[in-house]
Amino acid sequence: xxxxxxxxxxxxxxxxxxxxxALAAAVLGVTCALMPVRASFAQTWATLxxxxxxxxxxxxxxxxxxxxTPGFDWSGRHxxxxxxxxxxxxxxxxxSLQGSFVGSLISGRWRGWRAEAAADGGxxxxxxxxxxxxxxxxxxxxxxxxxxxxxxxxxxxxxSFDQHLPSRPLATGSVAAWTRHRSxxxxxxxxxxxxxxxxxxxxxxxxxGQRGRWELESAVGARFLSxxxxxxxYGEGAVILPVDQxxxxxxxxxxxxxxxxxxxxxxxxxxxxxRLRLRSATPAVPALQSAGTFSLHRESPGYVRLIVRAPAAxxxxxxxxxxxxxxxxxxxxxxxxxxxxxxxxPGVHQINLRIDGGAWTAPVGTTRxxxxxxxxxxxxxxx
Amino acid sequence: xxxxxxxxxxxxxSLVLFASSVAAQDLRYERLDPDTRARVSAVIDSxxxxxxxxxxxxxxxxxxxxxxxxxxxxxAAVRRLAVDLGVARSxxxxxxxxxxxxxxxxxxxxxxxxxxxxxxxxxxxxxLTVALAVLADLAARGVPVDSAAAAVLVLAxxxxxxxLVEFRRAVERDIALGAPPAAATSVRLDATARAAAPxxx
Numbered sequence: 218x219x220x221x222x223x224x225x226x227x228x229x230x231x232x233x234x235x236x237x238x239a240l241a242a243a244v245l246g247v248t249c250a251l252m253p254v255r256a257s258f259a260q261t262w263a264t265l266x267x268x269x270x271x272x273x274x275x276x277x278x279x280x281x282x283x284x285x286t287p288g289f290d291w292s293g294r295h296x297x298x299x300x301x302x303x304x305x306x307x308x309x310x311x312x313s314l315q316g317s318f319v320g321s322l323i324s325g326r327w328r329g330w331r332a333e334a335a336a337d338g339g340x341x342x343x344x345x346x347x348x349x350x351x352x353x354x355x356x357x358x359x360x361x362x363x364x365x366x367x368x369x370x371x372x373x374x375x376x377s378f379d380q381h382l383p384s385r386p387l388a389t390g391s392v393a394a395w396t397r398h399r400s401x402x403x404x405x406x407x408x409x410x411x412x413x414x415x416x417x418x419x420x421x422x423x424x425x426g427q428r429g430r431w432e433l434e435s436a437v438g439a440r441f442l443s444x445x446x447x448x449x450x451y452g453e454g455a456v457i458l459p460v461d462q463x464x465x466x467x468x469x470x471x472x473x474x475x476x477x478x479x480x481x482x483x484x485x486x487x488x489x490x491x492r493l494r495l496r497s498a499t500p501a502v503p504a505l506q507s508a509g510t511f512s513l514h515r516e517s518p519g520y521v522r523l524i525v526r527a528p529a530a531x532x533x534x535x536x537x538x539x540x541x542x543x544x545x546x547x548x549x550x551x552x553x554x555x556x557x558x559x560x561x562x563p564g565v566h567q568i569n570l571r572i573d574g575g576a577w578t579a580p581v582g583t584t585r586x587x588x589x590x591x592x593x594x595x596x597x598x599x600x
Numbered sequence: 601x602x603x604x605x606x607x608x609x610x611x612x613x614s615l616v617l618f619a620s621s622v623a624a625q626d627l628r629y630e631r632l633d634p635d636t637r638a639r640v641s642a643v644i645d646s647x648x649x650x651x652x653x654x655x656x657x658x659x660x661x662x663x664x665x666x667x668x669x670x671x672x673x674x675x676a677a678v679r680r681l682a683v684d685l686g687v688a689r690s691x692x693x694x695x696x697x698x699x700x701x702x703x704x705x706x707x708x709x710x711x712x713x714x715x716x717x718x719x720x721x722x723x724x725x726x727x728l729t730v731a732l733a734v735l736a737d738l739a740a741r742g743v744p745v746d747s748a749a750a751a752v753l754v755l756a757x758x759x760x761x762x763x764l765v766e767f768r769r770a771v772e773r774d775i776a777l778g779a780p781p782a783a784a785t786s787v788r789l790d791a792t793a794r795a796a797a798p799x800x801x
Contacts, residue, residue: 596733
């Protein structure tokens with residue numbers, strides 16, 4: 218059995234493709250279903266993963282590979298696009314290329330339901346003797362509220378495993394439901410697929426959440442009623458540790474099943490990668506509990522206690538419109554926090570923070586705005 | 601007699617406070633070098649003449665002093681703020697408070713249009729300070745400005761300031777957890793609008 222184009226080994230998303238698309242659709246579904254105002258809505262993300270993997274395809278020896286995986290996502294109110302590519306070089310010197318593209322159109326809401334039409338195409342090659350492609354059209358009915366949703370989908374298309382053989386027809390049907398509790402999204406999915414003479418069913422559970430700074434993702438599934446696509450239990454997990462808003466370290470591993478549609482064979486893997494991620498509008502997201510984190514607490518009418526978390530600092534100062542822009546030193550309250558009580562009137566205020574005589578910065582926990590003096594100023598509201 | 605004495609004490613107290621305020625203001629001007637002081641004073645006097653609040657302008661100049669900015673840069677910053685305060689007042693109306701105008705400037709600089717500010721004034725019959733600050737916050741956190749504006753406009757007639765602050769916190773939390781900013785806004789908007797709707801149980 219010739220090796221088939223390997224699956225992208227450092228992608229931390231759920232291995233089960235149905236689950237991965239379902240999870241993405243859950244996010245898009247809740248977004249669209251709850252968009253109650255007519256407003257433009259467009260977000261763009263781009264990622265680039267660079268990493269190494271140890272891969273053991275079923276029936277083959279383990280192999281180490283280096284992977285580069287660019288990704289692009291764009292979502293609007295009524296459309297979404299996702300594209301992925303992978304370049305993989307094995308220790309044998311063989312190389313693999315994969316690319317896929319999914320475009321979706323989403324209808325307006327009717328009695329709580331939306332319809333989505335998607336086109337999914339992709340191709341891959343391994344060394345100079347294995348080439349694959351697939352082209353799929355899919356329709357989906359979605360219903361979503363703030364905390365839960367479900368959908369039904371059906372797809373049809375063709376897939377080819379060899380340029381010398383005719384392509385094969387494929388058809389799939391799936392149902393999925395998801396629920397969200399705080400930062401945790403839990404997704405249940407079930408699908409049945411027919412690819413030429415091959416047919417199989419998958420059920421799976423995918424969980425995605427966050428604990429502290431760690432983003433966690435895991436998927437567990439089972440394949441059954443299978444003819445020609447293997448069967449059994451599979452699962453994988455990924456941990457994403459953001460270094461800052463642009464870089465993250467990704468560790469993942471697990472076992473995934475054969476994908477007869479996209480031409481990958483079952484295997485096990487562990488991988489580590491550096492991820493660069495960019496957004497069209499990068500939010501100034503505070504890293505909770507990081508040094509310089511700012512908070513305020515009403516002390517008494519007209520007075521507010523400013524608290525800054527700066528464990529290793531020797532001197533913490535603030536300046537703002539409430540200090541006439543004169544530096545004001547904070548007092549150490551605990552091993553990690555510094556504070557001061559100041560009179561501040563209700564309204565919008567601006568603040569800068571300086572630690573150990575360094576540069577004036579916008580404290581984490583305030584809204585960072587571009588200042589008039591080439592720096593950033595933190596803005597906060599006293600209600 | 602007692603009433604007259606109380607009135608006199610009140611007037612004297614007011615005068616003392618006013619004089620103290622002027623003196624304090626003068627002292628603050630001392631932090632500017634003479635050239636900067638003269639040019640900033642001219643801008644502030646012009647702003648006062650047309651009825652704009654001057655305190656934010658003084659603060660902007662003092663911020664420049666703290667940060668070691670040059671005279672030209674300080675004057676440009678004060679002038680720019682004066683212009684923006686004027687735009688905000690045109691949009692929000694002549695009776696707008698200084699705090700509202702400052703929040704309006706933040707919203708304008710975040711990308712909101714004067715029309716959005718005017719619509720907010722029409723739709724919300726209480727102070728706009730928090731609503732405008734929330735609008736600017738959302739934009740600064742990556743929510744497309746028109747989405748942020750639409751969200752705040754929806755909430756403006758029904759939400760209290762505390763609701764708006766909680767809305768902003770919830771969106772910020774969702775974004776920090778990885779939600780796309782626009783999606784986080786729409787989800788939280790729906791929840792806040794339902795919670796803030798009159799007649800809730």
